[in-house]
Amino acid sequence: MSIRIFIYDDSADRRDSLKALLSLNDEYKVVGEAANCKNTIRDIETFNPDLILMDINMPEVDGLEGLKIIKASHPSVKVLMQTAYDDSEKIFTSIKNGASGYILKNDKPQRILQAIEEVIEGGAAMNPAIAQKVLDYFKPKQEKSPLSAKEDEVLSLLAEGLSYKMVADKLGVSYTTVNTHAKHIYEKLHISSLGEAIAYYYKNLR
Numbered sequence: 001m002s003i004r005i006f007i008y009d010d011s012a013d014r015r016d017s018l019k020a021l022l023s024l025n026d027e028y029k030v031v032g033e034a035a036n037c038k039n040t041i042r043d044i045e046t047f048n049p050d051l052i053l054m055d056i057n058m059p060e061v062d063g064l065e066g067l068k069i070i071k072a073s074h075p076s077v078k079v080l081m082q083t084a085y086d087d088s089e090k091i092f093t094s095i096k097n098g099a100s101g102y103i104l105k106n107d108k109p110q111r112i113l114q115a116i117e118e119v120i121e122g123g124a125a126m127n128p129a130i131a132q133k134v135l136d137y138f139k140p141k142q143e144k145s146p147l148s149a150k151e152d153e154v155l156s157l158l159a160e161g162l163s164y165k166m167v168a169d170k171l172g173v174s175y176t177t178v179n180t181h182a183k184h185i186y187e188k189l190h191i192s193s194l195g196e197a198i199a200y201y202y203k204n205l206r
Contacts, residue, residue: 002029003120006049008066009082010035010058014105018053021109028116035059037066044074051120054099056083056090064093071098078119082112101125145205146188152205154181158194159201 005028009015015033022028032047036058052070056063067079078100083090091102100119103112103126115125145152157167168178186192189200 003027003051004029004031004047004049005051005053005116006031006043006047007033007053008035008037008058008063009033009053009055011055014055018112021112022116025113037061037063037069040066040069041073044070044077049077051078051080051116053116054079054081056081056094064090064097067094067097067099080115080119080125147185151181151185151188154178155185155197155201155205158182159198 005022007015007018007030009018012035019030019033022030031049032043034043037054038061040061054063054066058066063081063083067081070077070079075098079098081094081099081102082105083102084105094102101115101124103115107115118125147155153171154167157170158164162170164178164182165175168175171178182194182197185197189197191197191200
């Protein structure tokens with residue numbers, strides 16, 4: 001059974017190149033195309049696509065708006081977003097609004113076909129650079145250190161296993177200065193041992 005694909009892109013050349021690429025796979029059938037999303041509901045009801053290749057930047061009604069319309073009216077239709085830019089905000093808006101994946105227009109043809117296949121099989125396709133942005137976005141935000149830059153430096157050296165004297169030698173300061181920094185570190189982190197300080201460093205600052 002053919003996978004029915006509809007293409008939204010304001011560039012006729014881009015639509016033609018996508019159609020040529022998709023024609024290499026007998027299972028894919030391009031059922032329609034449009035230069036923007038102003039007639040999206042009518043397009044879907046007329047052509048009944050399984051998958052939409054959606055350009056983001058188009059005149060009148062763009063791909064982000066088109067995606068919202070599609071997901072509100074025909075949630076089962078899969079939408080693979082494509083753009084020339086790896087714009088973080090648009091990536092997250094697309095994902096939040098139900099896109100099945102996101103590719104860049106300069107991705108290699110093989111990668112585009114692979115992304116389509118991944119989406120059809122129920123996966124979420126993403127260009128590797130975009131996947132990294134998404135991972136970075138959802139990483140827990142690193143806690144801001146309450147320590148001064150010098151205290152951070154002293155703690156990092158202590159965490160490496162250096163003694164107070166070795167830290168003093170490395171930083172060109174006195175043993176007393178290092179001892180004072182260590183006391184401030186304990187006070188600011190509300191801890192009472194070097195072991196706790198090192199554990200804090202590896203958990204929050206490294």
